Amino acid sequence: MLAGLHAYAHLGGISGVVYDQSTRLPLKGVTVQLSGTGKATITNELGQYRFDDLIASKYKVELSHVSFRAQVLEVTVTDDETAFLKTDLATANVELSEVTVSAQRAHDQQLISNLDIRLRPIVNSQEILRIVPGLFIGQHAGGGKAEQLFLRGFDIDHGTDIRLTVDGMPVNMVSHAHGQGYADLHFVIPELVNAVDFKKGPYTTDKGNFSTAGWADFRTKDALEKSFVKLEAGQFDTYRAVAGIDLLGQKGRDKNQSAYIASEYSFTNSYFDNPQNFNRLNLVGKYHGHITPNTNLTLTASTFWSKWNHSGQIPDRAVESGLVGFYGSVDPTEGGETSRTNFNAQFVTVTPRNYVIKNQVFYSNYNFELYSNFTFFLEDSLNGDQIRQKERRNLFGYNGSISKESFMGKTSWTTTLGVQYRHDLTKGTELSHTRNRTETLEPYKLGNINELNAAVYLDELVRLTDRFSVNAGVRVDYFRDQYEDLLALPVTKQHAGDAIVSPKLNLYYTFNPRLQLYLNSGKGFHSNDTRVVVPQGGKQILPGAYGSDLGVIFKPFPKMVVNAAAWYLWLAQEFVYVGDAGVIEPSGKSRRQGIDLSVRYQLTKTLYFDADFNTAKPRAIGEMEGANYLPLAPVFTSAGGLSLQMPNGLNGSLRYRYMANRPANEDNSIVAKGYFVNDLQLNYTQSRYNIGLSVQNLLNTKWKETQFATESRLKNETEPVEEIHFTPGTPFFAKLGVTLFF
Template sequence: MKKSLLLILFLLTGLSAFAHLGSISGMVHDGATNLPLKGVTVQLSAQGKATMTNELGQYRFEGLVAATYKVELSHVGFKAQILEVTVRDDKTEFVKTLLSNTEVELSEVVVSSQRAHDQQLINGVDIKLRPITNSQEILRMVPGLFIGQHAGGGKAEQIFLRGFDLDHGTDIRLTVDGMPVNMVSHAHGQGYADLHFVIPELVKGVDFKKGPYTTDKGNFATAGWADFRTKDALEKSFVKLEAGQYDSYRAVAGIDLLGQKGKAHNQSAYIASEYSFTNSYFDNPQHFNRLNLTGKYHGHVAPNTNLTLTASTFWSKWNHSGQIPDRAVDSGLIGFYGSVDPTEGGETSRTNFNAQLVTVTPSNYVIKNQLFYSNYNFELYSNFTFFLEDSLNGDQIRQKEKRNLYGYNGSISKQHYLGKSSWTTTLGIQYRHDFTNRTELSHTMNRTVTLDPYMLGNVNELNAAVYADELIQVTDRFTVNAGVRVDYFRDQYKDLLEQPATTKHASDAIVSPKLNFYYTFNPRLQLYLNSGKGFHSNDTRVVVPQGGKQILPGAYGSDFGMIFKPFPKMLINAAAWYLWMQQEFVYVGDAGVIEPSGKSKRQGLDLSVRYQLSKVLYADVDISSAKPRALGEQEGMNYLPLAPVLTSTGGLSLQMPNGFSGSLRYRYMANRPANEDNSIVAKGYVVNDAQLNYARKNYNLGLSVQNLLNTKWKETQFATLSRLKNEATPVEEIHFTPGTPFFARLSLTVSF
């Protein structure tokens, strides 16, 4: 009896003490825009407690005994702050903090267990040190990712990552503010991802992860994914003018519509536009025109609710010189920058609407809702084989489509605490529906005459998904992430060439589990093991005639890596990885299409190093090696065409306090097989770029130089069977698009 009374007394005493505990509730804002800052690391000094700010810039510590605490706030590119907050019994102390921009100090970058699963230290540093200067630089912000342009700038770039020739996006998922960029069942190629509707000056950051390890990323996220975040607010209105060689001109303007009045009410709105023109360095003038217009509103519509509305429209038209064969250049038939079919070219446009609503309830549930819509048009004329199929009129083809894309992303998440442990549960739902009208592949001549329609039809493709994700911080060092998603696809194709037109259907579903482990030894070292299953969908026009076979081939991957700071001013990210694919895509040059093949595997090593040499000088290097092979093929006949085996990028970045800044960079790609037996080799290259800027309070002068050493190089290469006009027999060899020669541009930016 006495023991029972003592136990009851002990419990009552404990509950009484707990009832008198206090808490700290805070909000962190960007001092320049007064908008909330997400992802700020917040720590209680000497307490072993840390957290991150949510989408509304909020954080909270509960269960604190009455005392004075030191609250440390840090974020890449912002000046760290330490606050003293006195907590009283039964009280919640509210703190609002403004963080100001500052020069990047690698010594202040912390390897945090709180953000283990989404830690992007490398990218956060790069964004601050290497401002994006053109559309292509957006993609290069992902370490190890290479791009190649084979239509002079108007067509989406060819992408290379982790031993993949990703074509235009088949195995990498690209989004902008959560809105999909990849196009399913596209007229030119599966997963076609054209990012040129993004004005580069509006990019705030890039979230990315290599491999299929993130639960809320579905279709195409096998080699990896990247989400480009645009600015919610402009610090100042600006006008930028550029002029360069080869009749190259560009004008960009961004206007802050609300100014200080909007900042005072945590609102922002701006409109921005871009126009560019160039004839480029090809013998055949490109007459490239591009126009972009973007408007964005961001603000509090309720105390704990943010609304973001974005609208944009984009149009582009160009001529291009196409891929040319080695023999045509070697024989003197055309020059290195010449063209076999000078009538190639294209036109494309895209109009987007994107609405995002984020709410944090009084119970700390984070609810996200997103609706998006795109109207997309595409028309491309290409000639890969010249006179192989039609010796009289040539082999030019037209690929054309009109598309409407609708979608929704929604999720609800809640973070729970138990002592020093915490776990975050997220449930989500996603929906995407694509309708194309008269998706076409036709044989044409001179871009004006249609000789023969090969394919013509309407695509109706639906993708619905649900997912659940659990992020558990078991201790202040050990974090586990587990998740699963289920995707359902329904494909419908109406063949307009058949009389009468016929409609066929196919459907399938796929389950994708994920499991990731992170162990943070200290603020300088973290080890991680990622594993998961992903997939890419196949083209509706391929799977429907097959009765739905191989709609959703899976990909199984694993990464073992580390984030390491051996010295205060050095940051290293290294990983060994493996990826097995149920189905590979292979480029078929004589048809100008992508078609499915067999199983494959890839394994390799990634290394990224960032080092602050002095207060003003930074060095970086990324190295990626891969061994890509087809499975089930004879040794020596199992190479994956055009898959990169060794790439590296790096450079020096300078940030002077007197306003001067600049960078000197290199890109290296090693020789790689161009066909299955490696008898044809795509030659590697090294290219150097440079940039110099001088900034004052209200203006910025810039000089950028691509290919500083004027190297003659081949940017994209294919082993293609083709026949020139007077040839009796076809020849298979390298066909290429020449890379940029020395190309200098001057820019002037005025802020007001």
């Protein structure tokens, strides 16, 4: 017994830090394995890793990370000493043969996310969203309004059932003037996106409101590899200029610090008959560095402004009769203006006892004004039905967590305790009847919203063996809603509050480095609009969503990665605030089930193929068979293509996306027609410059990007008609860009 204690007392260890060679910043998420021992870990937020309780011997340390060149280091461990390694990883072309399915990374975001962002050029904000497999978007305001989103049998509208964040800062707006969960990502400059973390389903403990169909977090670059200036010009009077300036250069990198500023300006008249006169301006500054040896500080400030005209949705009959062209407009005075200013501060500390403490505070000032006309002359045959939706918002909050990874033999577990707080204050949230975007005819709704969301969560990730991992967690969310009705006489102020408990349980079994089976299960929710829950006396503030995924990740061949999952999601009764009409509609219970299949295949050393196939059967519960369809919910989608990365600098992609026909109303008597379109991206990249050509809709297909079954009346009609109203998708659209690096 004493001999055993004596031997244990003289054990050694290995610790190290891994850096990105190009930016000289610590690299998070690197897989670190000790060959032949079964021991493995992942570098933390500061790029650090550690192995303790090692007997004196020689060891091989294997370092691997997607799109970085793998390294194997030899190190000798002696009694009572901890060997320290400092390693730089250089970027390299993706090799799918090096990708392994690992129990260590079992609960990480889906593997293909990082592969995709490295293989597919991002050319605009919309392409950022399309990186999530199965997520489709539709723009029905010409580019200024947030996209309509589709995922897993959901018509998500503008974000009701997907949680979107940028560097952990919320994008979705609760109780928004236009729609619940409205998520406008246009303040993101695409060239600054470093990675997209995502997961489908309500299975992640630290993701709360809106994460029913899934969530995505866009991580922007902490440092620029080089300063750059980019100029683009294309059809339809399209111009864009982007610049990013590295402020600290090599001196900053030597001190593990970085700072940059970047700006983007866009203008286009677009392909509509009515010139869009679209303007967008983005400005962002970011600092990242050590304020102590074990504390990182990241500060981000940005501002965004956009203004545009749009042609709106047009009915099929207006095009068929020749009243308007396919790219025409019934009400050419539609349009909008929006702005958002953000401040985001993130602190990450690793203590001497290996606790990882994260603190984040954020603030946004947001303004929105939108003019739309969906029904033309249905309600007001003289002035028309144009509406204005407007709000001014202050949003602030805090995210904090403390986590600790512990080891006992081959068993490791990570415990995380987190706290989250978010507060939204809007002033003058408005819905009004207007004419020609200049005259207010009648206010429908006008009020101030005060909405608070506080949450606490506990998450446990246990790697029981080299093959079996369990993740269990629970979060509790509390909401307090207040609405001040400024149209009531006298002005009234009402309150409502509620809480919800969301448990999660996820199991992963890794048979070998080529095959992993997983079962995800959990409860999630999306909050309802304050203007709903207050009049309803607090009923259905937080309708629950219960989901499960049974999936497999496997490599049938060394250079092929396949992810397949069968999934199910059940949603409770909820009340929906229809922002376009200012009314409340009960939606009823619903269920969705389907299959997701994603394939990534490296055909040659330089050519990659990818494809996603997504089926869904969305149905309303409690309705008669044949009258229980969920309008506009996708039933089958597919996206994919070929990506090229040549050593001589030639790179690009040829992509397709397909959405099948889907019901546009409850009995499927009106059908939203599907579409198949192709896009092309070609680049020639050298150390000092890049020349790029992007082509949207390569085959010049005439297609309808967004569609709605709407009852409307045109100027000279005596009776209303319900039929498809649509926004046309882009025709063939070519754009040429030149980027200079310095």
